[in-house]
Amino acid sequence: MEKDELSDIISDESRIAFEPLEPRFLSDSLGRLKGRADALVLPVSTKEVSQILRYAWEHEIPVTPRGAGTNLVGSTVPMEGGIILDLSRMNRILSLDKDTLTAEVEPGVFLKDFQAYVEGEGFFYPPDPGEKESTLGGNISTNAGGMRAVKYGVTRDYVRGLELVLADGTVLTVGSRNVKDASGLSLKNLIIGSEGTLAVITRCILKLLPKPETSLSVLVPFGSLLVGIRNVLSILKANVNPTAVEFVERKVISLGEEFLGIQYPRPDAASYILLTFDGREEEVEASANRAKELVMAQRALDYIVLRDKELSDGIWKVRGALVKAVEAVSQQEPVDIVVPIDKSSEFIDYVNQLEQEKNMQMICFGHAGDGNIHLCLVRGERDEETWNRELKENMRLVYEKAFKLGGLTSGEHGIGLSKRPYFLSGTSSENLEVMNRIKEALDPKGILNYGKSYITGGKEHAETV
């Protein structure tokens, strides 16, 4: 690679660096996978992104795009040297169009900053993944979900348009400010969730909603998880339109309680369902009342309406801190399997059995309303070699079970490197072939995030199961 040519494009020395690079740019949020790269560039315009990609294209240099690097699956680990293309300096909120309920942003804007900005203007951006210091471009690249997906859907549902740069430097715009679109292939939808393998996102038009006037959370303790999950299925059919439907087992909550020093009510429960309703005041009250009648008739132990803001915040804080609470105690491997919603309890039962059988702590919690289960496999006191061997074996078993139940490798984290072996083993060769033909069609030299997710073929780097 010619340092001079790259420096001609990015002339500002504070936005370009060469080997050796800071380790944080060579990994993801967990920091366990480490790649290598020759250069790091931080473009500030679409033009710079296009010029860098054109240069990389001409010289067949691998490019690894990244935002804040908060992903959990190694999507941002550069595997082949080359250039790290860090979009975090392209972080301007460009416009808010109150008539079309859309905003235009650069990809490096933090989710938390965008949410705060639009809410300050009376609007609402529903996608709400746990990590708020992730970038919007990263959210789009993994089709991030989060707690509000039950009512509002996922990131895909809030992307109206994208400006993209293809592997060869070509700039194009897909989608638009329009609400409906039946005009040709939906390139926008192909790019969403493609983890930087097909194009680099340089601008986003996002859909907003009017800000809900109020919201109310309810904690529902149950004597068993199975009863809790059955209640979730009833709630989803009951025209009460909950925003969030989370589940968590008592044994898991204890970890979060210790971590934060906040107590959940009804410690005698085996599991909790945590509900939120939002909308207009009277609507929220009516929904919460109807849900109460429903669950109290179906063996809920209690129905604790969290009107006290401090209590409500504390309850959600514990739920939100579970991964960090686990990570504080021991290394862990996060899994975000998704199964059809009626299969959640069967999957969790299986994990609980496996936990006993294999003597490895397994923490389950997550989005009961959409079957998206966060599972942490915990290392505990295992030495490196034992941990690697047992983790691999147990991961294989949980994914096998999920696939048997009709589930998928990832609901919202993406595949990246670390979930790739499981994704490849759980996806038909026909599907993988079509995905790879599309990769080949858009990036025939294979420079963009090669070796990640679905990409198979000549350049094989990640291990397979």
Added chain:
Amino acid sequence: MEKDELSDIISDESRIAFEPLEPRFLSDSLGRLKGRADALVLPVSTKEVSQILRYAWEHEIPVTPRGAGTNLVGSTVPMEGGIILDLSRMNRILSLDKDTLTAEVEPGVFLKDFQAYVEGEGFFYPPDPGEKESTLGGNISTNAGGMRAVKYGVTRDYVRGLELVLADGTVLTVGSRNVKDASGLSLKNLIIGSEGTLAVITRCILKLLPKPETSLSVLVPFGSLLVGIRNVLSILKANVNPTAVEFVERKVISLGEEFLGIQYPRPDAASYILLTFDGREEEVEASANRAKELVMAQRALDYIVLRDKELSDGIWKVRGALVKAVEAVSQQEPVDIVVPIDKSSEFIDYVNQLEQEKNMQMICFGHAGDGNIHLCLVRGERDEETWNRELKENMRLVYEKAFKLGGLTSGEHGIGLSKRPYFLSGTSSENLEVMNRIKEALDPKGILNYGKSYITGGKEHAETV
């Protein structure tokens, strides 16, 4: 083409025919474009579809897939001879899964039959394009929209999974019963709206909602369309979550009134906004009341709550019959342009001016809540040659205006043949190239619906502007 080989696959004589074919199989709903084909087959299984495609693939025979043929843009017109693959006999509703709120169907099921079936079971399938005798496979292929899109979204939002057959006969499944998916490229979303150019849909898993408990419509007359559209923008920001927000001008309604013998109230109005709210009783009432306060403060002439079922049905019947009312009087060309919602009134103003200037009747109505405008250019007494010339010129002008406003060729009808010249002229060469590279990747022999929509390149059939 070897008749015997095709007859070996489709042995039932009632499900195969050879040239000359009934004219209805060679066209679309309008019947003005006519193609030609050597054979018509009506498969009843995925296996048969796969065998037919494998045969066509080996012999490089063009294949034109179709459902009920109700499209308005010539998507089902066979341009190159070959085989018409009619999916209408694959019309079984296979299962309804009440726990995951999904149904599995074959692609030939009529929308109206599916809606009736799921509503009978207490569920709701929101996509609601005007033509209820369209097939679900056809709806998916054009990403059909309809009146309820404001609140509920379009067909894309209700497709969980698809079984597909690729051009070479390969069968694959994309998507699943799972709610969330961040696992590899979203092939499902690439296929939705692709108008039969990438694959043939043989099975669909559709998402359902609980059936809304009640609904209520309101007719709001205004002194001008501009004021009406401004009110629509306010309503969309007001947390009243309307299901449908339609607009229609008084001069247009008169046609429907004559056609059906039903009168709209307040004939002194220049335009009407027609609203629907659905949900729980108290929710619907609260939304309707709040919307009333809002529009009465913003120059609505009246706020007519349509509690009388007969009146409400009549009002909607007139709205639904507008295209047929126009078509009954004269030949017309339907356009379903979409523009950003705040640009609707500017677009309609332009059309009204053009109507005067060019002395050609132009009927505008449609989905005010999503900027999707149905426009009929009416032939009147013009002779064939004059009509063709003037239609072409005026179509060019209205599309140019729409593109200038940031609009798109089609919101829900698709591109097919008849909107292709406008789509090609309004889409950047970069986007077209990427679409065509994907076509080439999935169907390198170009046998599936060649010459339709975005497809350019070697085999050019449709005229361009």
